[in-house]
Amino acid sequence: MALILKNIVKKFNSQTVVQDLSLKIEDGEFFSLLGPSGCGKTTLLRMISGFETPDSGQILLDGQDLTPIPSNERPFRMVFQSYALFPHLTVGENLAFGLKIQKTPKEEISERVENALNLINMLDYKNRFPETLSGGQCQRVAVARAFINEPRVLLLDEPLSALDKKMRDHMQTELRAIQRKLNITFIFVTHDQDEAMTMSDRIAVMERGYLKQVSSPHEMYSSPANAFTASFLGDMNVFVHSGQKVFIRPERTLVSLSPMASDLVSYSGEVINKLFKGVFWDVYVRLSTGGVVKCLVDSKNEDMMEDLTIGKEVQVGYSQVYAHVFETE
Ligand SMILES: Nc1ncnc2c1ncn2[C@@H]1O[C@H](COP(=O)(O)OP(=O)(O)O)[C@@H](O)[C@H]1O
Ligand SMILES: [Mg+2]
Incomplete structure (x- = not known):
C-alpha cells in the first residue's frame, strides 16, 4: 500500500x-x-x-x-x-x-x-x-x-x-x-x-x-x-580544511578564548558580532583564513559572553566526528 x-x-x-x-x-x-x-x-x-x-x-x-x-x-x-x-x-x-x-x-x-x-x-x-x-x-x-x-x-x-x-x-x-x-x-x-x-x-x-x-x-x-x-536545511558553517569544504553545524562549532584541545581542528578568528537569542547567543567569528562562521554560546555562560567582546581574538574549532565532507557534484 x-x-x-x-x-x-x-x-x-x-x-x-x-x-x-x-x-x-x-x-x-x-x-x-x-x-x-x-x-x-x-x-x-x-x-x-x-x-x-x-x-x-x-x-x-x-x-x-x-x-x-x-x-x-x-x-x-x-x-x-x-x-x-x-x-x-x-x-x-x-x-x-x-x-x-x-x-x-x-x-x-x-x-x-x-x-x-x-x-x-x-x-x-x-x-x-x-x-x-x-x-x-x-x-x-x-x-x-x-x-x-x-x-x-x-x-x-x-x-x-x-x-x-x-x-x-x-x-x-x-x-x-x-x-x-x-x-x-x-x-x-x-x-x-x-x-x-x-x-x-x-x-x-x-x-x-x-x-x-x-x-x-x-x-x-x-x-x-x-x-x-547540507546548506539548504538548517544553518551550516563552511570551513576550508586541506583544500576541501567542510560543513559543520553552528551547535557543533566551538568558540574559545584559549587554545583548543589538540584533537580538534581549530582556527583563529575575530568576533565580529554577537546576538542575544534567549537560550543562546549567536556569536559570529571572521576566520583569519577568510569566511565567517556562527557559534552558539549557552546564555547561562555569562562570564564567557562578557569576555567575548566584538573585536576579540578567539579560537574556533570542531571535532572531525561532526564534519560533513562531500565529493564535488
Ligand atoms: N505550464 C508550464 N509551462 C512552462 N513552464 C512551466 C510550466 N509550469 C512550470 N513551468 C516551469 O517549470 C519549472 C518548475 O516549476 P514549478 O513546478 O512551478 O516549481 P516550484 O513549484 O518548485 O516553484 C519552472 O522553471 C517553471 O517556470
Ligand atoms: Mg510551486
Whole structure:
C-alpha cells in the first residue's frame, strides 16, 4: 500500500523540469517536497493529481498505474495556497458542496460535515461566512473541504505561505494533528525548511528537478547526503580544511578564548558580532583564513559572553566526528 513514482520525467518545451525522479510514499505518511522556488515541486504534485502528464515514467497507487485515470477519478484532493472558499456559502455549505454534487444522502452529509468541523475544531463556525474568518480558519475549512471526500492522499501546495508567521506556526501544529487523526497520506509542498522539518515524517529535497535526498528530518539534518541538502536545511558553517569544504553545524562549532584541545581542528578568528537569542547567543567569528562562521554560546555562560567582546581574538574549532565532507557534484 503505497504511492510509487517511477522514473518520472517532465519537460516544458525544451526545459526538463523533473529529472528521472523515483520515490515511494508510504500510507499515512506526512511527506514533504522541499526545495527552492522553481525546482519542480508544483509540477510533481500536479502529475500526481493528474493535472499534468509525465513525458515518461509511471505513477502507481497500490501497484495500479494511474496514467490512464483522469484527475477527477483519482482518490486524491488538492489544497492550494489560495483557499478559494465559496464566499456566498457558509462554512457548513462549503463543506457540503462536493457531497451534494455527488448526491450523497442528506443525513450522511450533515453527519460528515459535523465530523469534519469537529476535527478542525470549528463546530461553532458552521453558519459563519468565509469573510468573517481569519486566514488560518479559512485554510482549515479548505483542508476539511478536501478531506471530507475521504481521499487516500491529500496534496497540499504551499497551503500556509499566505499566512503571517504566528498563524503559520500555529497551523503547522494544527495540520499535523489533523493528519494524525485522519491517518491518511499528506504530500505537502513547501520551500520553507523549518516548516518541512517541523511537520514531516520524511522530507524529499529537490533542486532543479533532481531529487537530492529523501529521509526523516532528523537524519537529513544530522547526515546530509550532499552539499545542497547540507546548506539548504538548517544553518551550516563552511570551513576550508586541506583544500576541501567542510560543513559543520553552528551547535557543533566551538568558540574559545584559549587554545583548543589538540584533537580538534581549530582556527583563529575575530568576533565580529554577537546576538542575544534567549537560550543562546549567536556569536559570529571572521576566520583569519577568510569566511565567517556562527557559534552558539549557552546564555547561562555569562562570564564567557562578557569576555567575548566584538573585536576579540578567539579560537574556533570542531571535532572531525561532526564534519560533513562531500565529493564535488
Ligand atoms: N505550464 C508550464 N509551462 C512552462 N513552464 C512551466 C510550466 N509550469 C512550470 N513551468 C516551469 O517549470 C519549472 C518548475 O516549476 P514549478 O513546478 O512551478 O516549481 P516550484 O513549484 O518548485 O516553484 C519552472 O522553471 C517553471 O517556470
Ligand atoms: Mg510551486
